[in-house]
Amino acid sequence: MNREEVIKLKDEAKNHLVNxxxxxxxxxxxxxKNGGFLTHFDKDGKDTGEDxxxxxxxxxxxxxxxxxHRAGYGDGKLAEMARHGADFLINKMWDREYEGFYWxxxxxxxxxxxxxxxxxQSFAIYSLSEYTLATGDRRGIExxxxxxxxxxxYCADTMYGGYWEMFERDWVLRGPGSSGGDRKTLDVHMHxxxxxxxxxxxxxxxxxxRKLLEVIEILQKRINHPEYRTGIPQFYKDWSIAPQIxxxxxxxxxxxxxxxKKVNVTDNTCFGHNAEFAWLLNHxxxxxxxxxxxxxxxxxxIFDHVVRNGIDMEFGGVFVEGPHSGGVSDMEKEFWQQAEVxxxxxxxxxxxxxxxxxxxxxxxxxxxxxxxxxxxxxEWYPLMTREGVPIWKHMGHSWKINYHTVRSMVLSIKRMDRxxxxx
Amino acid sequence: MNREEVIKLKDEAKNHLVNxxxxxxxxxxxxxKNGGFLTHFDKDGKDTGEDxxxxxxxxxxxxxxxxxHRAGYGDGKLAEMARHGADFLINKMWDREYEGFYWxxxxxxxxxxxxxxxxxQSFAIYSLSEYTLATGDRRGIExxxxxxxxxxxYCADTMYGGYWEMFERDWVLRGPGSSGGDRKTLDVHMHxxxxxxxxxxxxxxxxxxRKLLEVIEILQKRINHPEYRTGIPQFYKDWSIAPQIxxxxxxxxxxxxxxxKKVNVTDNTCFGHNAEFAWLLNHxxxxxxxxxxxxxxxxxxIFDHVVRNGIDMEFGGVFVEGPHSGGVSDMEKEFWQQAEVxxxxxxxxxxxxxxxxxxxxxxxxxxxxxxxxxxxxxEWYPLMTREGVPIWKHMGHSWKINYHTVRSMVLSIKRMDRxxxxx
Numbered sequence: 149m150n151r152e153e154v155i156k157l158k159d160e161a162k163n164h165l166v167n168x169x170x171x172x173x174x175x176x177x178x179x180x181k182n183g184g185f186l187t188h189f190d191k192d193g194k195d196t197g198e199d200x201x202x203x204x205x206x207x208x209x210x211x212x213x214x215x216x217h218r219a220g221y222g223d224g225k226l227a228e229m230a231r232h233g234a235d236f237l238i239n240k241m242w243d244r245e246y247e248g249f250y251w252x253x254x255x256x257x258x259x260x261x262x263x264x265x266x267x268x269q270s271f272a273i274y275s276l277s278e279y280t281l282a283t284g285d286r287r288g289i290e291x292x293x294x295x296x297x298x299x300x301x302y303c304a305d306t307m308y309g310g311y312w313e314m315f316e317r318d319w320v321l322r323g324p325g326s327s328g329g330d331r332k333t334l335d336v337h338m339h340x341x342x343x344x345x346x347x348x349x350x351x352x353x354x355x356x357x358r359k360l361l362e363v364i365e366i367l368q369k370r371i372n373h374p375e376y377r378t379g380i381p382q383f384y385k386d387w388s389i390a391p392q393i394x395x396x397x398x399x400x401x402x403x404x405x406x407x408x409k410k411v412n413v414t415d416n417t418c419f420g421h422n423a424e425f426a427w428l429l430n431h432x433x434x435x436x437x438x439x440x441x442x443x444x445x446x447x448x449x450i451f452d453h454v455v456r457n458g459i460d461m462e463f464g465g466v467f468v469e470g471p472h473s474g475g476v477s478d479m480e481k482e483f484w485q486q487a488e489v490x491x492x493x494x495x496x497x498x499x500x501x502x503x504x505x506x507x508x509x510x511x512x513x514x515x516x517x518x519x520x521x522x523x524x525x526x527e528w529y530p531l532m533t534r535e536g537v538p539i540w541k542h543m544g545h546s547w548k549i550n551y552h553t554v555r556s557m558v559l560s561i562k563r564m565d566r567x568x569x570x571x
Numbered sequence: 572m573n574r575e576e577v578i579k580l581k582d583e584a585k586n587h588l589v590n591x592x593x594x595x596x597x598x599x600x601x602x603x604k605n606g607g608f609l610t611h612f613d614k615d616g617k618d619t620g621e622d623x624x625x626x627x628x629x630x631x632x633x634x635x636x637x638x639x640h641r642a643g644y645g646d647g648k649l650a651e652m653a654r655h656g657a658d659f660l661i662n663k664m665w666d667r668e669y670e671g672f673y674w675x676x677x678x679x680x681x682x683x684x685x686x687x688x689x690x691x692q693s694f695a696i697y698s699l700s701e702y703t704l705a706t707g708d709r710r711g712i713e714x715x716x717x718x719x720x721x722x723x724x725y726c727a728d729t730m731y732g733g734y735w736e737m738f739e740r741d742w743v744l745r746g747p748g749s750s751g752g753d754r755k756t757l758d759v760h761m762h763x764x765x766x767x768x769x770x771x772x773x774x775x776x777x778x779x780x781r782k783l784l785e786v787i788e789i790l791q792k793r794i795n796h797p798e799y800r801t802g803i804p805q806f807y808k809d810w811s812i813a814p815q816i817x818x819x820x821x822x823x824x825x826x827x828x829x830x831x832k833k834v835n836v837t838d839n840t841c842f843g844h845n846a847e848f849a850w851l852l853n854h855x856x857x858x859x860x861x862x863x864x865x866x867x868x869x870x871x872x873i874f875d876h877v878v879r880n881g882i883d884m885e886f887g888g889v890f891v892e893g894p895h896s897g898g899v900s901d902m903e904k905e906f907w908q909q910a911e912v913x914x915x916x917x918x919x920x921x922x923x924x925x926x927x928x929x930x931x932x933x934x935x936x937x938x939x940x941x942x943x944x945x946x947x948x949x950e951w952y953p954l955m956t957r958e959g960v961p962i963w964k965h966m967g968h969s970w971k972i973n974y975h976t977v978r979s980m981v982l983s984i985k986r987m988d989r990x991x992x993x994x
Contacts, residue, residue: 306732321781
């Protein structure tokens with residue numbers, strides 16, 4: 149590798165972020181009529197009119213704007229838009245009777261689904277903490293801490309550790325099976341680590357640090373495969389592995405079979421999650437001021453698993469998932485997995501100075517820039533065939549928004565700047 | 572056994588409660604000058620002047636008064652005294668900055684030890700819930716719920732389950748070893764079960780029920796010996812057994828050797844704790860409306876362990892402790908163990924209709940009434956030799972008060988009434 153090569157990819161990323169990705173959103177996301185953000189756009193970026201404002205899309209938009217502002221983009225305009233989003237979140241989506249944020253509103257701000265879903269609450273903590281860090285508006289951290297306190301009170305499993313994830317509006321645990329009340333997942337615990345990291349970064353409070361350290365230990369000792377360090381998606385309360393099922397309340401379109409079951413229900417790991425876990429853990433350790441050397445072997449194992457099994461050497465990009473011991477079982481390409489693997493592979497290269505990681509980064513970078521970005525529109529296609537032909541084409545939806553794409557560009561640019569300065 | 576025999580013992584208990592025990596306290600405990608309760612009395616019941624008001628003595632006095640009032644004693648006078656105690660607790664012992672109750676005050680109500688010790692917080696929940704149940708004064712449950720919320724936020728170990736127990740004033744976990752920050756104990760978890768039971772009885776809230784069920788499972792699966800069902804006193808965070816050590820902040824005078832270690836540090840179980848656990852669990856199941864048959868075998872095992880190993884067939888009464896597999900290692904007689912075993916053995920007899928339990932009850936009853944009660948004064952000696960000669964003689968202290976003695980009389984009378992009505 150040489151300096152020019154890195155500079156070229158970095159400039160490509162920066163041009164995409166500043167001239168395509170951010171403008172795609174800033175030009176159309178503000179709901180001037182009802183407050184908050186519009187989040188449903190078709191392949192041409194046209195508002196589809198779907199009458200939904202989901203907790204995750206609203207909070208992720210808030211995160212995107214706040215974090216991009218904090219990273220130095222937008223000349224203050226992104227902070228203004230973030231405030232507009234925080235207003236809607238706090239004034240419309242907060243349940244004043246039972247506390248916590250509702251799961252789904254309509255555009256006007258009336259409740260459509262009143263359940264308390266920890267995946268969504270986790271993004272509320274993450275985005276509201278980032279919002280205060282970015283703007284100084286204390287309302288963000290005030291509500292982030294309220295949600296943290298609610299999660300400790302209602303969701304911690306004081307018998308087996310970890311957190312329950314699916315609740316009724318009044319914080320009564322939901323039923324078992326597809327209601328999700330008897331499951332614990334990689335997804336939720338990883339995003340709690342992400343959320344508690346930024347919460348702790350904002351408050352410096354001991355209790356936030358302690359619960360962050362505990363959730364890291366849960367991920368390391370209960371959730372990640374003991375040998376392959378790959379994430380296991382679903383568990384029962386006692387951390388025995390549960391067959392992967394589809395929940396009633398979802399935040400993505402995992403491709404399940406007709407009965408809501410995966411073909412290989414107990415031996416699936418997702419490359420994007422594993423890569424995301426690794427860089428989020430690395431980031432958490434940095435915020436905690438803990439040397440990442442304590443998990444050096446785990447980082448190596450996870451990064452190598454992604455590179456060996458998850459990278460498509462023929463068509464480029466990152467596969468969906470495969471067995472823990474290696475191989476691939478789903479060769480399609482999801483947008484968010486590309487985004488998370490980009491950030492992770494740059495961390496891998498910085499950590500180990502191994503050229504294989506840089507080569508893998510280039511592979512995924514090229515797949516994204518050559519095939520996944522919807523040229524002339526500015527956002528990424530959500531799902532493609534292995535070869536890179538779009539399967540789904542919408543640009544925005546309750547669970548396909550700007551958080552993965554913008555974050556991966558902001559963070560990849562930072563990491564490439566660091567690499568460049570060292571060459 | 573015959574009806575007259577039970578009536579006779581019940582009348583003896585009732586006479587002691589109404590004419591000796593309650594008057595001992597009601598005649599001298601109210602601190603009319605500084606509020607709250609005086610708690611330090613010598614063998615003659617004379618105020619020793621010790622300048623301490625401990626969280627556990629204040630809350631236990633509150634519990635005693637409230638529960639005796641609820642059981643129909645005192646003609647309203649006990650409720651009035653309870654309100655006097657609740658005033659001091661809430662107005663003087665509550666930390667308005669960091670929340671939670673201080674551990675130790677002086678008589679005037681200034682802070683002597685500002686640590687947040689969960690053993691004490693647990694008694695705050697227990698007594699304040701009982702106070703609201705007894706009097707209807709909503710301040711009790713308001714503060715009980717505040718403490719419950721604090722414990723969930725600051726003390727739950729979300730990695731290994733269970734609760735951390737020793738905190739600084741600002742809820743930062745204390746250090747390891749004698750500071751207690753790395754230990755989990757039978758004592759605290761059993762008293763949290765006791766506290767959450769009365770909290771749930773008062774509120775009927777789902778989250779209180781859920782955390783009560785979880786702490787029962789912790790006691791059953793982590794703390795009680797898998798075979799003998801006896802309580803193991805101390806653990807490390809991951810529930811591996813820890814050698815029993817003395818903590819800096821104590822709530823009793825366990826007889827440790829000079830270096831603060833027990834002789835047999837990893838194989839000690841306390842008969843009084845085991846008996847208390849059994850009847851508290853039975854009571855919790857009753858409040859939860861769960862058939863106690865689900866733990867029938869465990870109840871049998873625990874009661875039999877107490878009767879076979881803990882009852883002194885020669886001199887009467889209950890020994891201090893012994894190895895889990897059976898036998899006795901400390902033959903002295905502690906007041907609180909007698910009290911808890913009385914209640915438990917009546918539960919055992921009601922549950923199993925086995926005359927051995929009644930005979931064991933009679934044994935302990937006679938030891939208490941013939942030897943342990945300080946005749947003409949009204950309270951019990953705290954510690955006696957095996958033969959029944961007083962070793963310690965004080966009637967009241969920060970950790971020797973009316974909660975065990977009054978409660979055992981109130982509850983034994985209730986149980987004997989039930990037995991009598993069935994004969």
